[in-house]
Structures are given as structure tokens and as C-alpha cells.
Amino acid sequence: DVKVTQSSRYLVKRTGEKVFLECVQDMDHENMFWYRQDPGLGLRLIYFSYDVKMKEKGDIPEGYSVSREKKERFSLILESASTNQTSMYLCASSSITGVIQPQHFGDGTRLSIL
Amino acid sequence: KQEVTQIPAALSVPEGENLVLNCSFTDSAIYNLQWFRQDPGKGLTSLLLIQSSQREQTSGRLNASLDKSSGRSTLYIAASQPGDSATYLCAVANDYKLSFGAGTTVTVRA
Numbered sequence: 001d002v003k004v005t006q007s008s009r010y011l012v013k014r015t016g017e018k019v020f021l022e023c024v025q026d027m028d029h030e031n032m033f034w035y036r037q038d039p040g041l042g043l044r045l046i047y048f049s050y051d052v053k054m055k056e057k058g059d060i061p062e063g064y065s066v067s068r069e070k071k072e073r074f075s076l077i078l079e080s081a082s083t084n085q086t087s088m089y090l091c092a093s094s095s096i097t098g099v100i101q102p103q104h105f106g107d108g109t110r111l112s113i114l
Numbered sequence: 115k116q117e118v119t120q121i122p123a124a125l126s127v128p129e130g131e132n133l134v135l136n137c138s139f140t141d142s143a144i145y146n147l148q149w150f151r152q153d154p155g156k157g158l159t160s161l162l163l164i165q166s167s168q169r170e171q172t173s174g175r176l177n178a179s180l181d182k183s184s185g186r187s188t189l190y191i192a193a194s195q196p197g198d199s200a201t202y203l204c205a206v207a208n209d210y211k212l213s214f215g216a217g218t219t220v221t222v223r224a
Binding site: 006012031035040041042043044045048050058090091092094096102103104105106108110 | 118146148150155156157158159160163189205210211212214215216217
């Protein structure tokens with residue numbers, strides 16, 4: 001079974017702090033994704049990566065950056081946290097084969113910015 | 115831009131009743147459609163994936179259909195149980211990225 005592990009279930013940070021959210025997958029997947037989930041808005045894609053050191057912006061990249069130095073690890077960085085970044089953050093991974101494969105999700109990190 | 119809509123937003127049924135959850139999407143040029151389950155405060159669990167060339171997929175009490183030309187998918191859950199209470203999300207892939215609906219929150223009353 002694919003396992004996607006997010007380093008923290010709950011995180012509380014202060015406005016202006018630099019925040020790192022970590023995600024690790026154990027299935028050698030090429031693709032990794034970061035989403036945020038807000039009530040009434042559903043899941044929205046922040047960034048995704050299709051290979052080491054490769055990244056593409058999703059629908060809402062403003063205020064975020066990402067890092068993928070190793071295939072199994074994808075980090076989301078809030079450069080200067082703001083209260084409107086309080087949300088549930090979900091990481092996912094998928095493989096590349098002849099057909100698009102399902103995405104597998106971690107348990108999420110609930111981030112509160114005070 | 116792909117828009118995904120799920121109706122109804124919430125549903126409450128007595129145990130044993132069959133569940134019908136609807137998903138519609140605006141761009142029919144999809145690669146696949148995926149149904150997920152989400153329990154409160156948790157991540158997403160993949161239930162079924164239907165490739166664009168398929169019309170339906172089944173897993174146990176779950177059956178999902180896909181009508182790509184009309185931009186619709188339906189998830190059927192037979193003989194619902196209280197353990198089926200959760201939020202169900204539909205997501206469509208136009209490439210490697212998914213577009214999600216807002217979900218249908220299901221409550222099954224014992």
C-alpha cells in the first residue's frame with residue numbers, strides 16, 4: 001500500500017514566521033502535489049512537482065514556494081505566514097505510467113496562523 | 115478551466131437505504147474521474163477511479179458510472195451503513211492535475 005506521510009497533523013504558527021510543511025511518500029512516485037482545503041471552497045492545488053527539482057504552479061501559488069530535492073520528499077514553504085493561510089494542507093503523490101494513475105493522499109496538516 | 119459540481123451538498127438517510135451521489139463537470143476532455151472519501155479531520159481515501167474509456171467501476175457495495183459526453187458521474191452506495199457517514203469528493207483529471215468538487219456530506223442514521 002502507498003503511504004504518504006505528512007510530518008505534522010496540527011501546527012500553530014505566528015504571523016510573519018517562515019513555515020515548512022513536509023511530505024514523504026514511500027512508493028517512488030514521480031508526481032507530488034500540495035493542496036489546501038477550505039470549507040465551501042474544496043481542495044485547491046497550490047503546487048505540484050513531476051520530478052526532482054521540477055515544479056509547476058497550481059491554481060493558488062501566491063505566498064507559497066516548494067522544494068523537491070529528493071524524489072520521496074516534497075516540502076511546502078510559507079515564506080511569511082499570514083492569517084489567511086490558516087487551512088488544512090494535503091499532500092498527494094502519483095506515479096507515471098501509460099495512463100494517469102490515482103493520487104494517494106496523506107492525512108493532512110491542520111495549520112493555524114495566529 | 116474545469117469546474118466540478120457536486121449535488122447535494124449534504125444528505126441524510128436511514129440505514130439500509132441506497133445512496134446516490136452526483137458529480138458534474140464542464141470540460142469533457144478528461145483522462146479519468148476519481149471518487150474519494152474523507153472522514154472528519156482526515157485525509158482522502160481513494161474509493162474508485164474510472165478511466166475516460168470506461169463507463170463504470172465497481173468495488174463491493176460501491177458502483178460509479180461515467181458519462182463523459184454529458185459531463186456526469188454518479189456514485190451509488192448500496193445498503194448504506196452508519197460507517198458510510200463521511201464526505202464524498204469527486205475529482206476529474208484533465209492532465210496530471212485534479213479538479214475537485216466541494217463534496218457531499220453523507221449521514222447514515224442507525
